[in-house]
Amino acid sequence: MAATLIRLKLRLMANDFGRSLWTIFGTALVLIYGLGMATIFLVIQIRMGDGNESFQNVLSMSVLLGAAAFLFWILIPVFVAGGDALMDPRRFVTFAVPRRSLILGLILSAMISVGSVITVVWLIGQVMLWRWDLGALAVALLSLPLLLITYSMVAQAITTAMSAWFGGRRSRDVLALLGMAAAVGAAPIVITVMNAFETFGEALPVIVEVLSFTPLAAGPALPAAVAEGDLLGAAARLGVVLGTVLLALLVIRAALVSITERPAAASRSRTARRGAIGFFSLVPAKPWGAVAARCLTYWLKDPRYGGSLIIVPVLAVVAVFMSAQVGTVWMLLALGPFVAWVLGFGIAADISYDSTAFAQHVTAGVRGTDDRLGRAAALLVFALPLTLLAAGIPAALEGGAGTVVVSVGLSLGMLLVGVGVSSVTSARLLYPVPQPGDSPFATPQGSAGRSLVMQSASWLIMIGLMIPELVLWIVWLITSETWAAATLLLIALGKGLLVLGWGIRMGARVYDRRLPEIYQQVRSYA
Known part of the structure; x- marks a missing residue:
């Protein structure tokens, strides 16, 4: 056997x-x-x-x-x-x-x-x-x-x-919390051991x-x-x-x-309260609002979405501890841009995560503009405040006004560029993801090569679009001039909004043109 x-x-x-x-x-x-x-x-x-x-x-x-x-x-x-x-x-x-x-x-x-x-x-x-x-x-x-x-x-x-x-979801959440605790606790343990010795x-x-x-x-x-x-x-x-x-x-x-021999009993179903429609009661009565409400529900209840956010508090705790131990602030200042990069990439596989539920968009005739705008809006609802906190607080504590301007500018620029690029790539560069009910850590068999290429392409595009801000950041590091910090913030916000708008429009065109093929591809991953 x-x-x-x-x-x-x-x-x-x-x-x-x-x-x-x-x-x-x-x-x-x-x-x-x-x-x-x-x-x-x-x-x-x-x-x-x-x-x-x-x-x-x-x-x-x-x-x-x-x-x-x-x-x-x-x-x-x-x-x-x-x-x-x-x-x-x-x-x-x-x-x-x-x-x-x-x-x-x-x-x-x-x-x-x-x-x-x-x-x-x-x-x-x-x-x-x-x-x-x-x-x-x-x-x-x-x-x-x-x-x-x-x-x-x-x-x-x-x-x-x-x-x-x-x-089950509860078990996976416990596992994720244990993993987060292990990741947070690893750095203090290593540093404590190292501090006990001279070299x-x-x-x-x-x-x-x-x-x-x-x-x-x-x-x-x-x-x-x-x-x-x-x-x-x-x-x-x-x-x-x-x-x-x-x-x-x-x-x-x-x-x-x-x-x-002892399979788990089927979970008991719950009856929804009349009129309890969750986020749908908070968004505008528009097609894009319905898409945003559905995506916000996924972010809150689907561990495949929320699992990607676990890294945010882990990064914050590790950055604070490492900066306190080593005596440098660069890890704290890098927290904002890195969190923005993680969150901006958060909708790069949104359609793939929908799995067969994407049929609702097809049969309801959701336009590409509404689909792209709704998904981007749902992400920005919580991504914007998280990015501002991750970028602003460390910069305010460790530097002056120029540091705050530069950190916030880099972070917001990275977030907006990431959401704009992801709005296009999630409709054009699809790849297999864990199916509903699967572990958020699981990767479908045979998807490693495709996902690696698609994700690398998205990251390279995001980095390429951020070159002007990176150049101004280097200039500010060398000169500490106020004009460099202010120019960086203006360019980051202006270009970021332009890339976001372009990404939603271009992603909508790709969505409308390839809707049957998108659904067929998503269905093949299920």
């Missing part, structure tokens, strides 16, 4: 490649980049394994690369690919596959991926890194398959747990030693313990690795039991 599941994974991958050239392009791009980085580290590992490097340097290289590889297997399934979409455990509920066979098949099929290829290259380098000691070399060779299986099991445990316990060179051995007794790097540190003759330390690290494997296995089993 496990062999059947592996063949199924290979067949599904082949079908996916045959259906979309973007899938081939995206996979090849990721593979080339990943192999390029892995090859660089391979060369470094071979060089450091010649016996001339100090033991501490070799240990640090082994532990840090191992921790990075482990984090790669943890974070990529959650935040980039949303798990193995081809082998979602829920797909096997009706096939009555024996649990042991299903667990083994899912673990082995998880190893058929681009990540495995990249990891194997690093593991070969890990073996070459310890070739100067026969005992460490033997342990590195024996631990190679153990580490690959461990990473695969951990990734599968995360994927299965996401499918079993984080399918990074003093802190590194302690960091490496701690990591070598955690699941992140216990496996890669096994050869070091053998090279030192520390059998007790080797046994402790091996116990951590085996404990990680056992914990991952228990999580996979519990999640499969939840999926196959």
Whole structure:
């Protein structure tokens, strides 16, 4: 049965490649980049394994690369690919596959991926890194398959747990909050540890030693313990690795039991109160107002929309803490433009997020102008005040009037340009996105190449349109002249409004001209 599941994974991958050239392009791009980085580290590992490097340097290289590889297997399934979409455990509920066979098949099929290829290259380098000691070399060779299986099991445990316990909106919101808390807390922890030492060179051995007794790097540190003759330390690290494997296995089993034997009960429906029409009661009784009200409802209730806003408070907290610790204000001053860039890009995939609900626009005959204006207005309702706060408050606290003018000008210009560009690209450059009810972190299988190209094109256009403001910003940094700050603000607002108006008009033309094709393309992603 496990062999059947592996063949199924290979067949599904082949079908996916045959259906979309973007899938081939995206996979090849990721593979080339990943192999390029892995090859660089391979060369470094071979060089450091010649016996001339100090033991501490070799240990640090082994532990840090191992921790990075482990984090790669943890974070990529959650935040980039949303798990193995081809082998979602829920797909096997009706096939009555024996649990042991299903667990083994899912673990082995998880190893058929681009990540495995990249990891194997690093593991070969890990073996070459310890070739100067026969005992460490033997342990590195024996631990190679153990580490690959461990990473695969951990990734599968995360994927299965996401499918079993984080399918509902409330669970996803909790997960997002935990992720936000982890992101906010990571910087203070790192800085606190670094402040306890005079230099990074003093802190590194302690960091490496701690990591070598955690699941992140216990496996890669096994050869070091053998090279030192520390059998007790080797046994402790091996116990951590085996404990990680056992914990991952228990999580996979519990999640499969939840999926196959204890499915969640259907959510209870709620009856809407008479006359409670939400945002529709607050907008003008115009077609564009109805579009804006619907989009505002999505921003409030659809985690795929709101999930993109989680980064805003995270950036604010990290910027404040880092600026206080390091003693520089550039991170605080960069907060406004960066928040504006994130929010301005927020409607770049609006139509794709509509999925089959976009049929309402088609059948109701919504004009392109109303569609583009309504979506832009819904975003600007909250994006404008957030941008002004992110740009104005830090600038007022850390600089004079000129700093406030420059920061607000750059931020508003970036926001308006971003919304204008997104109004065009969201109608012309469509790409697959998570479907309604899916995790906001999930990426549809085969969409990586297409989405990467479309998003990169939008970002390049936005940066190109912001060149005048960037030039004036550099002039102001050099001269601190008031005229440069005032000119920047005027140009940012004027050009931003022009780009916004142009984007709505051009996007409306594209929308009206390609409406059947847009709906057909969106429907194909569902």
